Structures are given as structure tokens and as C-alpha cells.
Amino acid sequence: xxxxxxxxxxxxxxxxxxxxxxxxxxxxxxxxxxxxxxxxxxxxxxxxxxxxxxxxxxxxxxxxxxxxxxxxxxxxxxxxxxxxxxxxxxxxxxxxxxxxxxxxxxxxxxxxxxxxxxxxxxxxxxxxxxxxxxxxxxxxxxxxxxxxxxxxxxxxxxxxxxxxxxxxxxxxxxxxxxxxxxxxxxxxxxxxxxxxxxxxxxxxxxxxxxxxxxxxxxxxxxxxxxxxxxxxxxxxxxxxxxxxxxxxxxxxxxxxxxxxxxxxxxxxxxxxxxxxxxxxxxxxxxxxxxxxxxxxxxxxxxxxxxxxx
Amino acid sequence: xxxxxxxxxxxxxxxxxxxxxxxxxxxxxxxxxxxxxxxxxxxxxxxxxxxxxxxxxxxxxxxxxxxxxxxxxxxxxxxxxxxxxxxxxxxxxxxxxxxxxxxxxxxxxxxxxxxxxxxxxxxxxxxxxxxxxxxxxxxxxxxxxxxxxxxxxxxxxxxxxxxxxxxxxxxxxxxxxxxxxxxxxxxxxxxxxxxxxxxxxxxxxxxxxxxxxxxxxxxxxxxxxxxxxxxxxxxxxxxxxxxxxxxxxxxxxxxxxxxxxxxxxxxxxxxxxxxxxxxxxxxxxxxxxxxxxxxxxxxxxx
Numbered sequence: 293x294x295x296x297x298x299x300x301x302x303x304x305x306x307x308x309x310x311x312x313x314x315x316x317x318x319x320x321x322x323x324x325x326x327x328x329x330x331x332x333x334x335x336x337x338x339x340x341x342x343x344x345x346x347x348x349x350x351x352x353x354x355x356x357x358x359x360x361x362x363x364x365x366x367x368x369x370x371x372x373x374x375x376x377x378x379x380x381x382x383x384x385x386x387x388x389x390x391x392x393x394x395x396x397x398x399x400x401x402x403x404x405x406x407x408x409x410x411x412x413x414x415x416x417x418x419x420x421x422x423x424x425x426x427x428x429x430x431x432x433x434x435x436x437x438x439x440x441x442x443x444x445x446x447x448x449x450x451x452x453x454x455x456x457x458x459x460x461x462x463x464x465x466x467x468x469x470x471x472x473x474x475x476x477x478x479x480x481x482x483x484x485x486x487x488x489x490x491x492x493x494x495x496x497x498x499x500x501x502x503x504x505x506x507x508x509x510x511x512x513x514x515x516x517x518x519x520x521x522x523x524x525x526x527x528x529x530x531x532x533x534x535x536x537x538x539x540x541x542x543x544x545x546x547x548x549x550x551x552x553x554x555x556x557x558x559x560x561x562x563x564x565x566x567x568x569x570x571x572x573x574x575x576x577x578x579x580x581x582x583x584x585x586x587x588x589x590x591x592x593x594x595x596x597x598x599x600x601x
Numbered sequence: 602x603x604x605x606x607x608x609x610x611x612x613x614x615x616x617x618x619x620x621x622x623x624x625x626x627x628x629x630x631x632x633x634x635x636x637x638x639x640x641x642x643x644x645x646x647x648x649x650x651x652x653x654x655x656x657x658x659x660x661x662x663x664x665x666x667x668x669x670x671x672x673x674x675x676x677x678x679x680x681x682x683x684x685x686x687x688x689x690x691x692x693x694x695x696x697x698x699x700x701x702x703x704x705x706x707x708x709x710x711x712x713x714x715x716x717x718x719x720x721x722x723x724x725x726x727x728x729x730x731x732x733x734x735x736x737x738x739x740x741x742x743x744x745x746x747x748x749x750x751x752x753x754x755x756x757x758x759x760x761x762x763x764x765x766x767x768x769x770x771x772x773x774x775x776x777x778x779x780x781x782x783x784x785x786x787x788x789x790x791x792x793x794x795x796x797x798x799x800x801x802x803x804x805x806x807x808x809x810x811x812x813x814x815x816x817x818x819x820x821x822x823x824x825x826x827x828x829x830x831x832x833x834x835x836x837x838x839x840x841x842x843x844x845x846x847x848x849x850x851x852x853x854x855x856x857x858x859x860x861x862x863x864x865x866x867x868x869x870x871x872x873x874x875x876x877x878x879x880x881x882x883x884x885x886x887x888x889x890x891x892x893x894x895x896x897x898x899x900x901x902x903x
Contacts, residue, residue, distance in 0.1 A: 294674060298705060305701045313692055421688035425655055426747065429682050430705040432673040597673075600656045 298431040302439025303446070306414075310447050316410060320451055323399075323406050327455045330398045331462050335391045339466070341366070370394070376564045384569040388478055389463040389470050393567075396482055399455060400563060403448075403486070404493040408514040411444040411497040413507035415596065420505050424601050433596045441498040441589060448494055449487040456483045485566035485577070492559050492581045493518075495588035502592040502599075521558040528555020559584045605664075606631040606755050606785035607652065612661035614647050621647040623809040624661065629802070631754075634781045636796035636803035637789040638895070640903050643806040645789045646685055649759050652787070653682050665755055678706055681748035683741075685759040685789075689732035695719065695743055696728040699750065708751045718746035723772060737764050745773060755785045762792060774799060797821070797895040807903040821892035824863035827872055828856050828893070834884030844874050858893075 310316045342363060349359050364386065371385050374397050385393045415437065418424035427436050460479045464470050500514040501507075531552035539546040555561045565577030607629035614622040622644040629635045637645045650656040651663050654670030668675035689698065699715035708714040719725050722742040727735060735743060741764060748756055761777070762770040777799055780786050790796050796803060797817060804814035818824055836857055841850045846866030850859045857879075861871045872889060879886055 294677075294707075297707075301701070301705050309690070309692055418690065422684060422686060423688050423690045425653070425682070425684045425687045426689075426702060427705065428655060429653055429676060429680055430702060431677070434673065598657070600650075 295432055295435050298435035299439045299442065302427070302431060302435060303442045306440050306443030307446055310443055316447065319406065319410050320447075323402075323451065324455060324458075326402070327395065327399050328458070331391065331395045331459055334394045334398070335462065335466055338390050338394075375567070378564075378568070380570060381564065381568050381573075385567065387474060389467040391466065392459055392463050392478070392482070395459050396456075396486070400486060400489060403452075403490050404496075404518050405515070407444075407448055407490055407493040408497050408500075408511060408518065410448065411440075411494060412501055412511040412514055414440045414444055414498060415501040415592075416504050416507045416510040417501075419601055420507060422601070428601055434593050437498060437502060437589070437593050437596050441494060441592075444497070445491050445494045448490045452486045452490060453483050456486060481567065485563075488566060488578055488581045489559070489563055492584040492588070495585040495592070496559075499588040499592035499595070502596040521560060525555045525558040525560045528552050528558070528561070604630055606633070606666055607635075607787065608662075608664040608667075609648075609651070610662045610664075612648070612651055612658045612663055614644075614651060614656055615659045620809050622651065622658075625804075625806070625809075625811045626661075627804055627811065627814055629785060629787060631785055632782050633801045634777065634786045634788065634799055636800035637787060637806065638793065638796060638803050638899055639806035639812075642808065643903070644809040645806055646759055647809075648806070649682075649685070649757055649787075649789060652757055653680065653684070655684075678708075678751065679754055681750065681753040681756040683744050683748040683756075683758040683761055685763075687744070689735070689740065689743070691733050693732055694729050695724075695732050695735070698732050699743070699747060702747050703750055706751055714750050718750040719743070721749055721776065722746045738766065738769055741765060742769065742773070745776070749776070749780075752784065755787075756780060757787045759789045760791070761788060762790065762795060770795075793894075793896045793899060803895070805899055805902050812902040813898075817895070818892070820898050821895055822860075822898075823892035824868055826858065826860045826893055827868065827875075827889060827891045828858050829875065829879065829889050830887040831855050831857055831879075832885040832887045834879075835882065836884055837878055837882040840878045840882070841875055844871070844878065846871055847875075 345362055345366075346359050349362065367386050367390055368382055370390070371382050371393060374394065375381060375385065415424070418427070424436070431439075456479060460475055460482075464475060496517060497514055500517065501510045503513065504510045528551070531549050532555070535549045535552065536546040559581060562577045562580040565573045565580070568574050568577065605628040607627070609625055609627040612622055612625050613620065625644075625648060637648065639645050647656065651658055652665060652670060654676060657671060663670060665676050666679055668679070670676045670680070693701075696712075696715060696719075699718055700712045703711035703714040703718075716725075716728070719728060722745050724739060724742050724746065727739055727743060730739075732740075732743070741761070745758070745761060748758065758777070762773050765773060774795060777786055777788065781799075781801075788796060788799060800817055802814070802816045803820055805812045805820070813820065831852070836852045838850055838852060841847060841857075841859060846861045848860045848862055850857065852858075857875075859871070859875055861868075868891060872891075876886065876889070
């Protein structure tokens, strides 16, 4: 009980500090601007492509409905390239204005880097100048770690909500047939997906921050870890796709190379599951990110507990 | 429950090949004011950090009120610490910072405790000042304030008066005096005169080793030695050496140093007899001081 009280105290103090910190405000602004830029660019490109396709089909005197079919095919192709070839996922995503999944995917790709910039010094920034010593005699080290992690997670999850709301509002603006009945649950689903995704990366940042006394080293190691995860995911996906193509060329059932399974060691491997309409796949995604978050935090706690401050 | 507020047994701390604290064993009684003395690099701050649980001993044990300070939550509310070189966090005012720390220490109402603490260090005007904007002296007093908040039973002060002007240093010494008897206070300082004046006992460290520990009377040999400042006249050394209980008498630099067996002759008796011998010989005396200066003992040992 005392531990929970400590966590709540640290969380609220760190959160107040974070929202007043110039660095956090600047980073929030930059990420918001980046998301807005991606949003407007994707919106502009899709509208231009649609207009060009309509013009071409009209010139060719294409039959009625050909434009819609061509747009739907292009959307499916883009979404399967960005997400997965899973039919039910593509069907669910294709009900939404294209700008939503595309911008969501772009912002999600850069989110881990943003999280690293935001929180790389949450612990190391207190270990280096030894200000953590004032906390360490008043609170358990586990409370310090969890309280700071929760404060960072709150900032990130709050920011994601604002950005997702803006994306959906913009999509509603450019697609008047995007009904509120679909908008509200989709917004909730996308927000939960991004929140769960980002929390795992906040936990990774907390771990990297607990590892070192120098904030710069924490940041470098954090980016190195992100790079390693990205390579693992890319290599695993490549091996999987190569095997699938080989099987298709030979007219055989696609095989699952064991090495391709390595991609499941990367948190990003489960990001698509978070948007899956099937509850089982959604649950796997949530469970995987919860497991990554827990593993990073437990490791961070073990390091902080054992280390000298 | 042990009578010792602090119990260090064979504590060793190594940083790679460097042994910062080497098999130090020490006990500090409850309510005592205890000094940690030694030159730079003696291991005082490392020993402090072991006591606070900031550092894990490589070998040996450290107990504060019977608890391992590294055990989660063990020293919460029991220990106040003035760390030597810990910076304050950025972007927060003194008032908000102290209130936050008071809340974290479980003190209620937190703000009242925080305000009382800044009043104790006579720095009420700093309440709304950004913690990072404080001058060295003000920061030191605020760090002192957080150590005193809630009157913890054990208070560790690492160089509490270093860098303070004489008036503020005197105020800090007065605060330490007020804690004596009710709280156990451990003070590390290079100001040996200050420690001699404040502390009941002390430990002298050098290169990580404990050279001597004991009461201030033991360290300064107050019960076995005294000095007489001589203005003029010929000191009757043979007559003094012949006094009962006298073990040694030497005269140099205008100072007569007399050592004696304190168990055989009480100090007041020995001092009186020596003065009588001096006066009989027509020697003019300027003053008498018991024991040797702590500084001399430290210089002898380190």
C-alpha cells in the first residue's frame, strides 16, 4: 500500500514537471507538427490520385462503377503493403478513409524514436547529478522507476489521443460519408492500439535510462535497441516473404522458415494484431505488448535496485 | 533492540581496483553527535553513501536502527540526509520541491512540514525560487532543510558548513546542537574545530581505513594530557616529571605538554600540582588547555 502511495506521489509530481518542461512541450509540438504534415500530405496525395484516376477512366469511357472498383483495389494494395495480407484485417481497414491507417502507420513508425527522445533521461538524468539521492531515501527504487514510467506513459498516451482525434476529425472532414457510428469505435480502437504499442517503448526507454548514469549513453543505447528490433523485424519478415514467394512460384503451400520466427522477438511484430478485428488476434497483440512492457520494467527495476546511485 | 543507531561491520567498498572503504567497523549510539574525519579521499563520503543505501557494500554490513538501508522502504522516515554533491531537480520551486519530498516521506500535512523546514534554516524567502537558481549557500541550507524535515531519528550531514559564510555556518552549527540528544547526528567535515565543538565522538579515516574511533575525550586525550602556555620563566621540567602520575613532560615553542596516567591522578589534581610547581619556580603562565587539539591527533594519524 505504501508502495502504491509512493508511486502515485512520484507519478503526479513527474507529470506536473513533464507538462511544464520546455523540452517536453517542444517535442510534443514537433511530433504534433510531424503528424499534421503526414496527415495533410497523405490526404493531398490520395485526393490527387483519385482525381487523376477518375479523369483517366472518364477519358477511356470506362463503365459505371469502374472508378470505385479501381479505388478499392488501389486501397487494398496499399493497405496490404503497409499492414498485412490478412483478409479480415484489410476488410476492416478498408472501411475507413485511407488517410487514417496510412497516417497512423507513419506516426507509429516514428513513435518509438519520439518516446526515446522524450524519456531517455527520466532516470539517468537524476543519477548523473545525483538528485535521485533525495528520492532514494524517501521511496523504494521500484516506486521511483514505476512512478517515472507512468508519468512518461501518461504524457505519450495523452498526446496520442490528441493526434488520433485530429486524424479522425480530418478524415471526417474530407470524407463526409465517414459515419460517426464507425468513427467513434475506430478512434477508440486506434487509440488503444497506439497506447499499448507506445507503453512498451516507454518501458524500453525506462530500462535504458536505468542502465546508465549518463543520459547521452542512455539515448544512444535506446536508439541502438530500436535499431536492433527493427533489423530483427525486417530480417524475419523478409525471410517469411521470400519463403512465401518461393512456395507460390513452385505452386506449393507456403512454408514457415524457423529463422523467420525471429521477428516475434521484436515488439513491432505485433503492431498489426492491435488493429485486427478478431478478438483473439487483438488479444495476442495486447498480451505481447504487455509482456514486453513487463519484461522491460522488471529488468529496469532489477538494474536500478542493484546499482549504486 | 541494539543501543546503536548506526552499526557498521567490516564494511568494504571497492570501485574496480580502488578500495574506497576498507573493512571499517563502527558503532554510533542513539542520540549521539558523531564526526567523520579524514583528508580528501579518506572515504568519508563513500561511507556516508553506504549508510544512506546509495552504495552497496562490496563486503560487510551496514545497519541503520537495525535495518539494512538498501532494503526497500527500510529507512523511509528514519533517515535525513544532506548529500554533499547532489543537485536539485530542474523546473521546480523550493516550496514545491520540499512539499513533494515531505509527501513522499509520508509527512502530513506535507506543506506545513516543508514550510517549517525552510523556517528552521531561516530561508523563508526562497519558497518560490526555482531550486536550480539558488546560490551555493542557499542550496546548502535548503538541502539541510530537507534533511531535517519530519525530525528523523538519524541525520547524516556531509560537509554541512562547507562554503557557507560564518554567520550561516554558526546557524547550521546551532541546528546541529539542537538535535543532540534527541536525534543521532553524523557529521562529516574538514573543519576539525567545528567537530571538536559539536561531536561527542568521532572516527578518523585515512585512505579508506578506520585509523581511530572513540569519544572526543579519548581522541583528544583530555583525561591524560594538558598543555600550559608559558609567557616567560624557566620551566622546572624535572620537578614536573617527578610529580605523581606524570608520564611525560616536554617544553617547546612556549608550550609545556604534560602527559599523565588519568587512572592514577584525576586531571584537576595533576593540573593544579603542575601549576603550583610552575608558580614556585617563578614561571609566568598565559593559559591551560586540556588534551591536545583534534587537529593534532588527525595529523598524527593521517
